[in-house]
Amino acid sequence: MSAILSIRKLVVNFETPRGLLSAVRDVSLEIEQGSSVGIVGESGSGKTVMSRAAMGLLSGSTVRREGTVMFDDKELTAMRADEVRDQFGTGMAMIFQDPMTALNPVRRIGSQLSEGPRVRLGMDKKAARARSIELLSLVRIPDPEAMLNKFPFQLSGGMRQRVMIAIALACKPKLLFADEPTTALDVTVQAQILQLLSDLRREMNMSMVLVTHDLGVVANHTDFVAVMYAGEIVEQAPTTELFSNMKMPYTEALLKSIPKIDSASGARMAVIEGRLPDPTDRPSGCGFAARCSYVQDKCRTEHPPLVDAGNGHLYRCWYPLGHTIGRK
Ligand code: SF4
Numbered sequence: 661m662s663a664i665l666s667i668r669k670l671v672v673n674f675e676t677p678r679g680l681l682s683a684v685r686d687v688s689l690e691i692e693q694g695s696s697v698g699i700v701g702e703s704g705s706g707k708t709v710m711s712r713a714a715m716g717l718l719s720g721s722t723v724r725r726e727g728t729v730m731f732d733d734k735e736l737t738a739m740r741a742d743e744v745r746d747q748f749g750t751g752m753a754m755i756f757q758d759p760m761t762a763l764n765p766v767r768r769i770g771s772q773l774s775e776g777p778r779v780r781l782g783m784d785k786k787a788a789r790a791r792s793i794e795l796l797s798l799v800r801i802p803d804p805e806a807m808l809n810k811f812p813f814q815l816s817g818g819m820r821q822r823v824m825i826a827i828a829l830a831c832k833p834k835l836l837f838a839d840e841p842t843t844a845l846d847v848t849v850q851a852q853i854l855q856l857l858s859d860l861r862r863e864m865n866m867s868m869v870l871v872t873h874d875l876g877v878v879a880n881h882t883d884f885v886a887v888m889y890a891g892e893i894v895e896q897a898p899t900t901e902l903f904s905n906m907k908m909p910y911t912e913a914l915l916k917s918i919p920k921i922d923s924a925s926g927a928r929m930a931v932i933e934g935r936l937p938d939p940t941d942r943p944s945g946c947g948f949a950a951r952c953s954y955v956q957d958k959c960r961t962e963h964p965p966l967v968d969a970g971n972g973h974l975y976r977c978w979y980p981l982g983h984t985i986g987r988k
Pocket residue numbers: 908909910946947948949950952953954955956959964976977978979980
């Protein structure tokens with residue numbers, strides 16, 4: 661299988677009044693054609709900055725970026741902003757947590773949906789309307805013709821997210837980035853939207869990157885998982901391998917923080933004690949040392965390298981789960 665997206669030694673720093681903020685540190689990742697990859701981590705772990713950089717969306721005088729990103733055999737990192745924009749629609753597309761910020765509140769759904777087919781695929785008004793109805797049916801919206809005349813405020817959160825998915829898929833992209841696509845929705849609607857995304861990905865043979873804080877989401881909807889912490893990938897593996905042979909204490913902590921919807925207090929999130937390290941002052945040892953239940957002296961002074969455990973499984977820990985040798 662060939663890679664649709666190949667990220668090599670990606671580094672992203674921001675110049676700030678407090679000094680250089682290190683957001684992404686030496687990240688390499690391949691997204692295979694037709695696969696679904698989860699990028700998981702807490703807020704501030706670097707997953708969103710990494711994803712934006714991988715889509716060529718980070719620019720500005722304060723951004724310092726190194727490394728290369730290849731999309732569909734083209735080097736995104738060597739392109740001008742207008743050339744990157746040309747990749748959207750038919751190449752890449754994205755959906756975000758809050759569809760209200762992405763949808764134009766004063767334009768009808770039909771007008772927003774038909775824009776991609778008209779501008780990028782050159783369809784006339786009639787063909788674009790037919791394509792819009794087809795797309796609304798694809799995302800399982802009942803009575804799609806009536807939906808064309810509605811405004812975003814007339815829709816529920818789940819319906820708005822379905823419309824956003826329809827807009828993202830309008831030009832049949834090869835790769836869909838979904839950044840926390842269900843976090844703003846209630847649990848039942850979350851499950852429906854995630855299932856819809858999984859079904860559409862398979863039907864369209866599309867690749868998908870699912871960015872989320874919730875390891876439970878990636879367990880059911882991805883083939884491969886990359887766990888990020890303090891700007892680095894700290895564990896990556898095929899999804900079944902990750903859950904059957906977990907190595908990183910941080911991944912284990914994320915697993916324990918999955919919301920328990922059947923708990924007595926309803927849906928809630930257990931938090932991981934402590935905070936992420938200051939991105940302007942990274943520790944010399946393991947970034948998780950101050951929060952890790954398994955920490956040893958070596959962890960505080962020596963930065964753990966990525967270790968290859970075989971089966972596509974890499975992890976970054978001196979004392980991985982299941983190993984007692986060396987632990988005091
Ligand atoms: S290197 Fe040490 S502190 Fe870091 S995750 Fe592994 S055991 Fe914990």
